[in-house]
Amino acid sequence: MYNRLEDSTRIIIGIIGGIIYAVGVGLIIFSFASFFLAPAIGMVFTSMFTLVILGIVASSIGRALVGMARTRKYSGPLDDQRSLRREVQEDMTYNYTFVSDREAKTERKKSQSYSRCPECDAENDDRASTCQNCGASLVGYKKCSLCYKLNEMDKRFCSNCGHDFNLD
Structure with a gap:
């Protein structure tokens, strides 16, 4: 980015505009x-329309010159704009991920079969009978299909995520 006009040139163009x-x-x-x-003046009717058109053209050119004098900078040659456009597009690239943390963990853990301890929330292998972390028994519980938390058999809703077991 560089100055389009020097200060003295901008002032002159502003005055002329x-x-x-x-x-x-x-x-x-x-x-x-x-x-x-x-x-009273003796003017021809068509000369009045000519003056209107000349006035519109002159005022448009004058406003353009005043506007050009007020602009201090412009974006520069087209070659400079291409690199800037790439930078802006890179900055505008968003990574939209509308998956909650729980769902992301669920997707990540689907490849391995595990269950979460009802006492300490530690992850254990599905075939384990006791928790690796606290030693609590993992037998006699039903596993939530969303968060893999072990819940008591008589519960209808998961104590961790609130999933309805009747929907499974």
């Missing part, structure tokens, strides 16, 4: 005023 804009607005005002004063 302001003058051209004022002349354009003046032409438009004069042409509408002369519409009502045409018999």
